[in-house]
Amino acid sequence: MTTIAFIGLGIMGSPMAINLVKAGHTVSGYNRSPEKARPLADAGGRAAESVADAVTGAEIVALMVPDSPDVQHVLTGDDGVFAHAAPGTLVIDFSTIRPDVTRDLAAEAAGRGLRYLDAPVSGGEAGARNAALSIMVGGEPADFAAARPVFDALGRTVIHVGPSGAGQTVKAANQLVVAATIEALAEAVVFLRAYGVDLEAALDVLGGGLAGSAVLAQKRANLLGHSFEPGFRIALHDKDMGIVTSAAREAGVVLPVGALVAQLVASANASGDGALDHSALLRVVERLSGSDRP
Known part of the structure; x- marks a missing residue:
C-alpha cells in the first residue's frame, strides 16, 4: 500500500480520496476550505494543514483542482508540491487542464527529479463515489504501471493514451x-x-x-x-x-x-x-x- 497526499477535496476529490483509504492506502488530504477534509478524516484519512504537510513523506501526490492556474499554483507555488516533494515522488494530476500547461509542468517536474502523470477523469460525482471513473493517462509507461493500484481503486476504465499531455x-x-x-x-x-x-x-x-x-x-x-x-x-x-x-x-x-x-x-x-x-x-x-x- 502507498502513502498518498491528495490535494483538492471537492465534489470529485473527496470521494476519490475516500476510495483510496478504502483500498488500504494511507491518505493525507488538503483543501483550502478545511471543512471539506472532514469526510476524508471520518473515513480514516488525515486532514493536513497545508500542501507541505500533506506532501511531506508521500510517495504519490494526487491533485484534483478546478483549472490550469490552480494546478500551477499548487505545484509551483512557494509552498507548493514541487518545493516539498522528495525526489522520485510520483505526481498524478486528475484535474482537467490545458494540454500545453500539462506538458510544461511535466517537464518542470522531471527537472526536479519527480515523475508526472496527467490523468483526467470522466464519470462525474457518481463515478467518483462508486470508483467507476474512466481515467485517461498521459506520461511514461513505467510511471503508469507504478500508479496502477491507485487508478484501480478509483476507476473501471483505465487506459494509458500516450505521452504527457495526451490524457488532457x-x-x-x-x-x-x-x-x-x-x-x-x-x-x-x-x-x-x-x-x-x-x-x-x-x-x-x-x-x-x-x-x-x-x-x-x-x-x-x-x-x-x-x-x-x-x-x-x-x-x-x-x-x-x-x-x-x-x-x-x-x-x-x-x-x-x-x-x-x-x-x-x-x-x-x-x-x-x-x-x-x-x-x-x-x-x-x-x-x-x-x-x-x-
Missing part, C-alpha cells in the same frame, strides 16, 4: 462529446414536450436504441425532474469547452458543432447557471424556446 487531450475530446450529447438530449426533451409526448416513455425508447448513451443513463433523472444538483458544474464544463476550442485553433482543426455547443455552455454560465449540473443546458434550450420551465 483525450479529456478535451470527452468533454466535447459529453456537452454535445447533453445539448442534443436537451433539445430532444423540449421537442418531445412541445408535442405532449410521454417523456419518460420516450426516453425509455431512446435509451434502448442507437440514441442510448451513458450520458442519457446518468442525466435522465435530471432531465425528467428538472433537477440540477451538481454532479459536474456548468462553470467547469464552460472552462473545459474553452480548452477544446483553443486547442482546436492551435491545431488548425475546425469543430463547428463544438464551437456552437461551447457558446451554449457559455450562455448557461453567463445566465447564472454555472453552479448547476451541466444537464441544466436544458434550461438554455427552454429559454431559447420561450419558457424557463416545461
